[in-house]
Amino acid sequence: MVNISLQHERRILKAKKKQQSSLDKINMYQLIRRRYGDxxxxxxxxxxxxxxxxxxxxxxxxxxxxxxxxxxxCMQL
Incomplete structure (x- = not known):
């Protein structure tokens, strides 16, 4: 039972890191767009x-x- 909850927690942490990484990329893209888009x-x-x-x-x-x-x-006429 303990082993399953540890695996579950690891999966949750991994998913959170992946989500944060995606958000960081989106934020960086928006920052670049704001800075250089204008x-x-x-x-x-x-x-x-x-x-x-x-x-x-x-x-x-x-x-x-x-x-x-x-x-x-006209002058020639």
Missing amino acids: VGLSQLHSTVVNVCFGLLNILLLKLCNKCKSVAIR
Whole structure:
């Protein structure tokens, strides 16, 4: 009887250690996510903004060139 209760206690301790290990891993993952996730989103946001401004700049340059060519044609008439 004593032997069975010792085995039972060992199983319970083993299960608790395994559960604690899993919780530690989850907590570490959440900590890393909190620490670096915001930075990742910030970098992504700045990259998207830079790409959008770059595309806008290209479109404005094309529009400006079109306007210049139209103005030159109008002057030649």
